[in-house]
Amino acid sequence: MMLLDVQGLTASLGGRPVLKGVSFSVMPGEFIGLIGPNGAGKSTLLRALLGLTPAEGAVALGALDAAHVTAKERARHMAYVAQEREIAWAVPVEMLVGLGRSPYRPSFASLGLADRNAIEAAMRKMEVDSFRERATTELSGGEKARVLIARALAQETPLLLADEPTAGLDPSHQITLMRLFADLAAGGRSVVASLHDLGLAARWCTRLLLIDGGKIVADGTPDEVLTARTLRDVYGVEAFFGENSGRLVVQALDLVAADTRARP
Numbered sequence: 001m002m003l004l005d006v007q008g009l010t011a012s013l014g015g016r017p018v019l020k021g022v023s024f025s026v027m028p029g030e031f032i033g034l035i036g037p038n039g040a041g042k043s044t045l046l047r048a049l050l051g052l053t054p055a056e057g058a059v060a061l062g063a064l065d066a067a068h069v070t071a072k073e074r075a076r077h078m079a080y081v082a083q084e085r086e087i088a089w090a091v092p093v094e095m096l097v098g099l100g101r102s103p104y105r106p107s108f109a110s111l112g113l114a115d116r117n118a119i120e121a122a123m124r125k126m127e128v129d130s131f132r133e134r135a136t137t138e139l140s141g142g143e144k145a146r147v148l149i150a151r152a153l154a155q156e157t158p159l160l161l162a163d164e165p166t167a168g169l170d171p172s173h174q175i176t177l178m179r180l181f182a183d184l185a186a187g188g189r190s191v192v193a194s195l196h197d198l199g200l201a202a203r204w205c206t207r208l209l210l211i212d213g214g215k216i217v218a219d220g221t222p223d224e225v226l227t228a229r230t231l232r233d234v235y236g237v238e239a240f241f242g243e244n245s246g247r248l249v250v251q252a253l254d255l256v257a258a259d260t261r262a263r264p
């Protein structure tokens with residue numbers, strides 16, 4: 001059963017088309033890296049899936065039509081980690097992570113055992129439990145990111161959407177996060193994360209969707225998508241390609257000369 005099915009999604013912002021007929025589906029067990037240059041439409045796609053940006057086309061959340069779900073139904077199906085990490089409200093870390101349980105409770109109801117277990121597990125996974133009482137507004141950028149990811153994990157949804165979740169994390173926490181997402185996928189849930197780090201995308205994702213100019217221009221395994229040609233044409237970079245433990249290793253090395261670059 002598909003967790004997400006997207007057909008012909010189009011969206012315009014400020015009068016300009018930003019998504020131009022995007023179609024794909026997500027099966028349980030996939031860790032999908034949404035990659036593409038700045039301005040390609042990755043955040044807009046994630047926001048459109050969540051109903052935060054108006055879009056045309058069909059989006060199915062499992063058996064539910066996204067156009068007709070309630071906010072709570074949607075939030076029980078997919079969690080979202082936004083690119084913006086601004087937290088305006090000086091709540092303790094634990095309380096912010098606890099907001100991930102809102103889709104399961106009537107407003108203002110107290111936390112039940114399942115809620116408390118989910119909050120503990122999420123805080124431990126993101127290693128924020130040691131500063132659970134600190135105000136979220138007084139954390140470093142990477143710590144805030146981990147708290148916001150913990151909130152999404154506490155939501156215990158089949159599908160997790162994350163917009164540049166590794167940005168601002170140190171290498172150890174980047175790997176911890178990618179491993180966690182890979183484990184969630186191996187356990188039958190699915191993750192769609194926009195990523196700029198092609199090395200992390202190649203190493204950990206089961207599938208990559210490459211977006212350019214509001215369209216999916218490649219969809220497949222990291223080996224299929226991250227070719228010298230696509231990196232040249234879409235990103236305008238020359239890259240080193242290697243292999244480690246059977247997985248692709250990619251590192252962008254330099255810009256290609258503009259006249260050798262063909263836009264797909």
Ligand SMILES: Nc1ncnc2c1ncn2[C@@H]1O[C@H](COP(=O)(O)OP(=O)(O)OP(=O)(O)O)[C@@H](O)[C@H]1O
Binds near residue numbers: 014018039045
């Ligand atoms: N509120 C807005 N009004 C008008 N145009 C917008 C708005 N938000 C985004 N855009 C434009 O839509 C296009 C897609 O933006 P989007 O944020 O989806 O790209 P992205 O692939 O996530 O980029 P990045 O990697 O830089 O985060 C860009 O050209 C951007 O300038």
